[in-house]
Amino acid sequence: MIKKNRILYYIGAFGINLAIISVIFWINGLVPFGNYNFLTSDLGTQYIAFLTELRRQLVSGNFHLYLFSQSLGDNFFPIISYYLLSPFNLLLVFFKAQSVPIAADVIIMLKISTMGVTMAYFFKQYFKQSNPSNYIFTVAYGFCGFVASYFYDLMWLDALIMLPIVAVGVMRVIQQHKYVLYYFSILLSIIFNYYLGYMLCIFSVCFFIYLALENNLMKQSNRFVIIRNYLITSILAGLSSAVVLVPTFAGMLKTAKTSFDGFNYLPSASFGFEAFTQLGIGGNTFTQRLQHGPSVFMTSTILILLLSYFFSDRVEKIDKNHSLFLIGILLASMFITTFNTIWHMFQNPAGFPFRNSFIFSFACIFIARKAFSAGVFKDTSTIIKATCTAGGLISIGYATEWLIPRFIERMGYERPDNEYNSYYFWLSLICIVISGFLIYLFQKNHYFGILILLMVSFEGFSNFNSVLGTAYLGDQRVYSHQYSRENDILEDVKHSSHPGHRIVVSKSGLNKAFPEQYNNYNDPILFNINGLSLYSSTLNQDTMMMMNNLGYFSLNVRRVSYFGGTALTNALYGVYFDVSQLNKLYKVNENYDAPTLGFLVNKDVYDFQMIPNRALDNQNRLWQDLNGNNTEYLKNASIQNMSQEDVKKRTKYIYQLKTEARGPLYFYVSPFNYYSSKIYVNGKRISTPQIKVQKSAVMDLGDFKKNESVKVEILTSNPLEINPSYFRTLDSKVFEPTVDKFRANSMKISSDLNHDTIKGTIKVKDASPLLLSVPYDNGWSAYDNGRKVEIHKVVSDLMAIDLSKGYHKIELKYQVPGLKLGWIISITSMITFALYFGYDKYKNKNKSQVK
Numbered sequence: 001m002i003k004k005n006r007i008l009y010y011i012g013a014f015g016i017n018l019a020i021i022s023v024i025f026w027i028n029g030l031v032p033f034g035n036y037n038f039l040t041s042d043l044g045t046q047y048i049a050f051l052t053e054l055r056r057q058l059v060s061g062n063f064h065l066y067l068f069s070q071s072l073g074d075n076f077f078p079i080i081s082y083y084l085l086s087p088f089n090l091l092l093v094f095f096k097a098q099s100v101p102i103a104a105d106v107i108i109m110l111k112i113s114t115m116g117v118t119m120a121y122f123f124k125q126y127f128k129q130s131n132p133s134n135y136i137f138t139v140a141y142g143f144c145g146f147v148a149s150y151f152y153d154l155m156w157l158d159a160l161i162m163l164p165i166v167a168v169g170v171m172r173v174i175q176q177h178k179y180v181l182y183y184f185s186i187l188l189s190i191i192f193n194y195y196l197g198y199m200l201c202i203f204s205v206c207f208f209i210y211l212a213l214e215n216n217l218m219k220q221s222n223r224f225v226i227i228r229n230y231l232i233t234s235i236l237a238g239l240s241s242a243v244v245l246v247p248t249f250a251g252m253l254k255t256a257k258t259s260f261d262g263f264n265y266l267p268s269a270s271f272g273f274e275a276f277t278q279l280g281i282g283g284n285t286f287t288q289r290l291q292h293g294p295s296v297f298m299t300s301t302i303l304i305l306l307l308s309y310f311f312s313d314r315v316e317k318i319d320k321n322h323s324l325f326l327i328g329i330l331l332a333s334m335f336i337t338t339f340n341t342i343w344h345m346f347q348n349p350a351g352f353p354f355r356n357s358f359i360f361s362f363a364c365i366f367i368a369r370k371a372f373s374a375g376v377f378k379d380t381s382t383i384i385k386a387t388c389t390a391g392g393l394i395s396i397g398y399a400t401e402w403l404i405p406r407f408i409e410r411m412g413y414e415r416p417d418n419e420y421n422s423y424y425f426w427l428s429l430i431c432i433v434i435s436g437f438l439i440y441l442f443q444k445n446h447y448f449g450i451l452i453l454l455m456v457s458f459e460g461f462s463n464f465n466s467v468l469g470t471a472y473l474g475d476q477r478v479y480s481h482q483y484s485r486e487n488d489i490l491e492d493v494k495h496s497s498h499p500g501h502r503i504v505v506s507k508s509g510l511n512k513a514f515p516e517q518y519n520n521y522n523d524p525i526l527f528n529i530n531g532l533s534l535y536s537s538t539l540n541q542d543t544m545m546m547m548n549n550l551g552y553f554s555l556n557v558r559r560v561s562y563f564g565g566t567a568l569t570n571a572l573y574g575v576y577f578d579v580s581q582l583n584k585l586y587k588v589n590e591n592y593d594a595p596t597l598g599f600l601v602n603k604d605v606y607d608f609q610m611i612p613n614r615a616l617d618n619q620n621r622l623w624q625d626l627n628g629n630n631t632e633y634l635k636n637a638s639i640q641n642m643s644q645e646d647v648k649k650r651t652k653y654i655y656q657l658k659t660e661a662r663g664p665l666y667f668y669v670s671p672f673n674y675y676s677s678k679i680y681v682n683g684k685r686i687s688t689p690q691i692k693v694q695k696s697a698v699m700d701l702g703d704f705k706k707n708e709s710v711k712v713e714i715l716t717s718n719p720l721e722i723n724p725s726y727f728r729t730l731d732s733k734v735f736e737p738t739v740d741k742f743r744a745n746s747m748k749i750s751s752d753l754n755h756d757t758i759k760g761t762i763k764v765k766d767a768s769p770l771l772l773s774v775p776y777d778n779g780w781s782a783y784d785n786g787r788k789v790e791i792h793k794v795v796s797d798l799m800a801i802d803l804s805k806g807y808h809k810i811e812l813k814y815q816v817p818g819l820k821l822g823w824i825i826s827i828t829s830m831i832t833f834a835l836y837f838g839y840d841k842y843k844n845k846n847k848s849q850v851k
Contacts, residue, residue: 009130013120016135017142018113020457024464030105031476037101039474039514041289043152045535049522050083052100055092056528066756066779066814069524071534071543071560072573073774077816078251078538081244086111086158086192098483101476104154111157115142119365122164126171126366127373136301136453137369143460144365145297146358148467149284153352159196160358162189166200167207167362174211174226179233183833186237191244196355198345202333203359204234210326214319232836239829246822256541256557264341264348270334276397279303279390281431281463282424283397286471290351294334298361299459300390300428300435301452302368307386309371312379323367330360350558378443387436391429398425424466431459472515479513483526486510489586490527493577500596500749500760501576502530504562509581511690519691521559530753532562532573542797543775549796550622551615551668551698553691563689564697566666567730568619568633570594571739573773593739598747598760598810600768600803602628610796613670615698616728622795623738626771633735635660636724637710644720650677653720655712661731662706669718669726670696677716704729747810758812764803770810772799783811 026033038044053076057063067076088107095103116138123134141160150156162185169182186204190197208230217223238245275293277283284292298306310320333339334354341348343356376382435455441448486509493503505527511518524531532552539558548554550572552564565575574597578589604625610618620634641656659665667679674693679686681701688699704710712727714720747770751759762770769792774780776793782801783789785808794800801810 006130009124009132009134010117010120012132013116013135013138014113016139016453016457017116018109020139020143020461021109021112021464024461024468025105025109027465028468028473030473031102032106035476036473037476037479038105038152038471039101039479039518040286040471040516041152043104043154044474044514044518046522047083047154048100048104049526050079051089051092051104052097053525053528054080054084054089055095055097055100055103058090058093062754064754064756065816065819067525068530068753068774069528070536071524071532071539071547071775073530074534074538074540074543075247075251075777075779075816077247077819078255079536081194081248082537083155085244086155088158097487098480101474101479108151108154108157111154111161112142112147112151115147115157115160118161118164122168122366123369125168127369129373132453133372133449134369136449136456137365137372139453139456139460140299140302140368141362141365143299143457143464144358144361145278145283145295145463146361148297148460148464149289149292149295150352150355151464155193156196156355158192159189159200160362162192162197163200163203163359163362166204167366170204170207170230171211173230173233174208174215174217177222177226177229179229180837182230183233183237183240186234187240190238190241194241194244194248195345197241199343199356199359201234201238202343203330206326206329210322213322213325229840233833236829236833236836240826240833242825242829243819243822246825247816247818250818251538251816254540254542255538256544265338268337270337270340270354273396273400276393277401277425279397280394280424280428281459282421282427282466283463284467286467291353294354294357294360296357296361296364297463298364298368299456300432301439301456301459302365303390303393304383304386304432304436304439305368305371305376306364307389308376308379308382309367309374311385311389312371312374312376312382314374314376314379315371319370323370326363327360327367330356330363334360377439380440380443383436383440387432390436391432394425394428394432398422427462431455435459474515475513479510482509482513486581486586487527489579489588490529493579493588494529497576498596498749499751499753500598500747501574501594502532502597503577503579504532504565504575505529505579506562506689507580507582509584509586517690517692519559519561521561532565532575533560535559540775540797546610546775546796546798548696549610549612549615549618551619551666551696553693553695553697555692555695561691561693561697563691563693564615564699566619566698566700567664568623568735571742572622573597593736593743595739595742595746596749596760597758597774598749598762598770598772599742600745600762600764601626601742601771601800603769604628605769605771605794605800606792608795613696615670615696616666616668616725620728623735626742627738631734632731633738634666634728634730637665637727637729639722639724639727640709642722647715650715650717651719653714653716655714655727657710657712657727659704659706659708659710659729661729661733662704663730663732663735664703665701665710665727665729667699667701667712667727668696669720672696672718673716674699677714677718679715680711680713682711701727756814758810760810762803762808762810764805764808767802767804769794769800770803771795772801772812774799774812777814777817779814779817781813781815783813785809 029036031037065076088111091107092103119138119141120134124130165185169185172178173182189200271293278293278296283297284295309315333343349355438448438452438455505523508520508523521533521535535558537558544554544560547560550569553561570591571594574594576591576594580587608622608625616634623633624630638658639655640658643654645652674688747760747762749760751757775797776799780791782791789801792800
């Protein structure tokens with residue numbers, strides 16, 4: 001009977017959260033209850049593509065850790081470790097590729113429901129009770145401000161599932177001298193998501209100190225044994241996760257996230273009184289997701305009980321001090337920039353601030369539950385005082401939001417565009433009054449606990465819906481249809497090309513399913529094609545810089561686009577197809593001359609160096625070095641005349657050009673904002689891509705004959721000059737024979753590039769370097785006729801190997817850097833923990849027998 005009640009207790013915690021999130025999704029028409037999906041923010045632009053690739057590997061059984069669909073190719077492990085290691089992702093095998101957005105919503109629902117179970121487990125272990133009243137607090141946790149604000153960053157939700165288990169683990173270390181649960185909770189937290197897992201490690205230290213104070217650990221005779229067990233277990237748990245951390249760290253060292261900014265460590269305030277708005281419903285909106293106060297919404301009931309804990313005489317002063325320490329240190333970790341940076345792995349978050357706010361919410365809900373156990377609801381004056389204080393705090397927050405912009409405006413400055421909704425202010429105050437009254441009634445009849453649970457559920461629902469209601473939703477039917485159609489087209493295109501070629505999708509039909517502008521950065525991963533673009537926090541910085549210096553658009557260190565390519569770079573990277581949807585029909589442009597990803601070049605390639613902001617010059621010099629000559633492949637157009645005129649707040653520059661060769665004419669200036677500019681060639685406007693190109697990139701102005709007159713008009717805010725190097729023609733007469741030569745001397749690829757290997761053969765007439773248009777990575781090993789050979793880094797971030805005259809069978813094998821070392825450290829640490837645990841158990845057993 002006891003076991004049955006325990007099971008029903010956890011089923012209730014799971015079911016209530018599931019019911020609430022289901023109603024929220026159903027009301028908003030989200031899949032699986034409607035046709036809308038969440039193709040917005042990171043979920044639409046990153047996670048869907050990564051989840052689709054994971055599903056592809058799970059279903060096919062072909063697991064590989066290097067993807068040629070990550071820009072020019074890159075280590076897939078950092079993406080796996082950051083985005084994909086949640087066990088919930090195994091559910092992807094039950095969904096089709098075009099239904100991955102549905103799978104993502106189902107996974108979100110299940111994670112939020114599971115959060116209720118683990119929080120219920122924590123309350124049962126700490127308070128030794130499994131009363132239904134715990135559901136008041138499990139719901140508050142499952143629908144706290146962090147969840148409402150960031151639920152679409154679904155890989156973070158695992159940390160909220162693990163947090164209560166970590167807390168129980170720490171509790172057992174101190175109270176029961178058991179540490180196995182703590183070991184595995186920390187280990188799994190790091191494995192599931194190392195980023196927030198790192199935050200849970202810091203939390204475990206704070207919670208250990210809190211419990212040590214609460215249990216008078218320093219007065220116990222075995223205090224040093226407990227501290228030793230905690231420290232050794234913590235260290236071994238961290239080391240046991242090395243199989244994830246070591247290769248991830250090795251991969252992240254190649255990104256721009258290793259940069260250091262001293263300003264992020266200055267002890268300044270991260271927010272002000274406006275942060276009190278976060279305590280009420282609607283404190284955040286989806287449009288504010290990149291910049292807002294800490295998401296600490298916890299419902300009115302929790303806030304009132306939390307305040308009552310510190311107001312009530314029923315709680316001992318020493319207990320208040322201990323709780324104040326826990327909450328204070330977590331609050332300081334968000335408020336003081338120095339600590340906030342440390343909590344975020346020593347990096348200032350690029351959007352989505354205060355990612356550690358869920359830990360503060362957990363502590364507040366925990367203290368509120370302690371207040372409930374202490375019976376603070378029996379003190380009418382305390383409840384009134386706490387209710388008034390809660391209303392006052394939210395009023396201060398909204399007053400700050402309302403007054404400061406007007407004060408700034410009165411001083412003559414531009415008024416900040418602050419989000420302010422009086423509806424949510426009044427709704428929050430009403431909920432506070434009702435919650436305070438229900439808590440007061442609870443002392444008279446405990447059945448009012450049902451109404452308190454309904455009130456908490458309503459507030460959690462309303463706050464979640466306030467965020468979701470401001471988001472733009474995608475169309476699942478359109479997504480499913482367009483994905484299937486485009487996937488079929490690209491499958492045919494892949495079969496028509498060769499494994500060593502790349503494909504660019506310059507206009508996708510998939511964009512119709514997205515509610516906002518979708519830039520197709522991760523479509524190569526989504527459709528498993530070898531492409532050029534990528535949007536990920538794990539983007540290799542050297543790859544991004546190389547492509548940017550050759551004219552490809554890169555908005556920031558997390559993005560690189562296919563836009564900006566020329567006939568020359570298409571040949572360099574082996575772009576064989578350009579696929580685009582026009583008027584519901586797909587158009588496939590083929591580049592039959594493109595060499596594969598490996599071709600013979602001149603040894604001058606070893607001397608080539610990039611010059612920043614000189615894309616066309618870099619291309620010209622690169623092609624000279626690849627061919628070992630001084631031929632001008634990109635020739636400056638002759639500027640016959642240049643004039644300018646003011647048009648409103650911009651300037652129109654009019655260039656009268658004369659081409660010096662036959663071929664495509666390219667325009668490049670760095671920096672240059674195409675999105676806010678207009679370019680006309682011979683009176684016809686040149687269409688810019690749907691991507692908002694706000695920085696430098698090469699623009700194709702069209703094909704022209706030699707000595708042809710071309711009129712170029714540029715309406716822009718960017719200052720321009722009379723500079724012939726702005727406009728260059730790729731001389732087809734001298735360029736095309738070189739491409740034919742490279743194609744004839746290309747490696748014949750025999751592998752499908754989906755098994756972390758590149759295999760191929762090539763016949764070399766004269767000793768030459770083999771250039772591989774694959775980013776340099778120390779995880780690659782090259783073998784020539786079975787003999788290991790040295791790999792050289794060339795063209796900033798590509799690879800080359802030296803080949804002698806004759807027939808060569810080439811094989812390149814990839815191993816994730818640090819993965820082998822990570823396995824060694826993990827296995828060693830796990831064995832060490834097992835030995836330590838066994839020895840400790842054996843020693844304690846002998847002690848008990850002696851007694």
